[in-house]
Amino acid sequence: MTPDSFVAKRMFFTKGVGVHRQNLQSFEIALRNAGIAQQNLVKVSSILPPQCKIVPARQGMKSLRPGAITFCVLAEQRTDEPNRLVSAGIGLAVPAKGEHYGYISEQHGYGLTQKKCSDLVEDLAASMLASTLGVEFDADADYDHRREVYRMSGQIVQTRSFVQTAEGDKRGLWTTVVAAAVFLFD
Numbered sequence: 001m002t003p004d005s006f007v008a009k010r011m012f013f014t015k016g017v018g019v020h021r022q023n024l025q026s027f028e029i030a031l032r033n034a035g036i037a038q039q040n041l042v043k044v045s046s047i048l049p050p051q052c053k054i055v056p057a058r059q060g061m062k063s064l065r066p067g068a069i070t071f072c073v074l075a076e077q078r079t080d081e082p083n084r085l086v087s088a089g090i091g092l093a094v095p096a097k098g099e100h101y102g103y104i105s106e107q108h109g110y111g112l113t114q115k116k117c118s119d120l121v122e123d124l125a126a127s128m129l130a131s132t133l134g135v136e137f138d139a140d141a142d143y144d145h146r147r148e149v150y151r152m153s154g155q156i157v158q159t160r161s162f163v164q165t166a167e168g169d170k171r172g173l174w175t176t177v178v179a180a181a182v183f184l185f186d
Contacts, residue, residue: 008071008183010053012060013090015164015179023078026174030076034178035061039070044183046073046125048092048102055184063184073181075106075121079168080175087112088179089163091121093129093150096157103128104181118161119143126150126159 014036018029031037035057064070075088089112091105105124107117123143130137130146135153137146150156164177 005185007049008052008185009049010055010060010063010184010186011048012055012057012182012184013162013180014057014061014182015088015162015177017164017166018176018178019169019173021173023080023174023176026078026176027076027178030176030178034180036064036070036072036180036182038066039064039068041074041180042069042071043074044071046104046106046128048094048104050101051098052102052183054092060182060184063186064182071183073104073106074178075108075180076176076178077108077110078174078176079110080172081168082170082172084168085111085113085165086168086175086177087114087117087163087165088177089117089121089161090179090181091118091123091125091161092159092181093122093125093156094158095129095133096155100133103132106179108177112165114163114165117163117165121163122159122161123147126156129156 016033
C-alpha cells in the first residue's frame with residue numbers, strides 16, 4: 001500500500017431517514033434509506049482531497065461492496081420526542097485550484113429547518129476553506145455577505161450542501177436522520 005492508496009478519487013453524497021421503536025434500528029433504517037447500511041462505515045474528518053471528483057449517488061453506490069470498510073464524513077441525529085425537529089447536514093467548499101484541498105463540514109442538531117441547516121453547513125465549509133486560503137472576511141458578517149466575499153476572491157469555486165431533516169415520530173418512536181459524504185478509492 002502506498003500513501004496515495006488512501007486518497008479518495010471520487011466522492012458522493014447521500015442521506016436518509018429511519019423510524020423504529022428501537023434507537024439502533026432507526027439508525028440502521030436511516031442508513032438503508034441512504035443506501036450505505038451494508039458498509040462498515042468509518043467516520044473521517046472533513047477534507048476534500050485535491051482533484052476528487054463528485055459523482056451522483058447512484059453511480060457511487062455501484063462501486064460499494066457489502067462489508068467493505070468505507071470512509072465517510074457522517075452527520076446523524078436522533079430523537080424519540082414527538083414532533084422534535086432533527087437535522088443532519090454536510091457542506092462542501094471546493095477551491096478554484098484543483099491541486100488544493102477543499103473542506104467538508106458536518107452538522108447535526110435540533111430545531112434547524114432544512115434551509116437553516118443547509119446555510120450553516122455551507123458556511124462552515126466555506127469559512128474553513130477561506131481561512132486556509134488566506135481570504136480575508138468578517139466572521140461576524142452574515143453568511144450572504146461572506147458568500148459574496150468568498151466568490152469575489154476567485155479562490156472558492158463552488159459550495160453546496162446536502163441536508164436531511166425530519167420531525168420526531170408522533171407516537172414517540174425513534175426518528176434518525178443521516179447525511180454523508182462517502183469516499184471512493186477506485
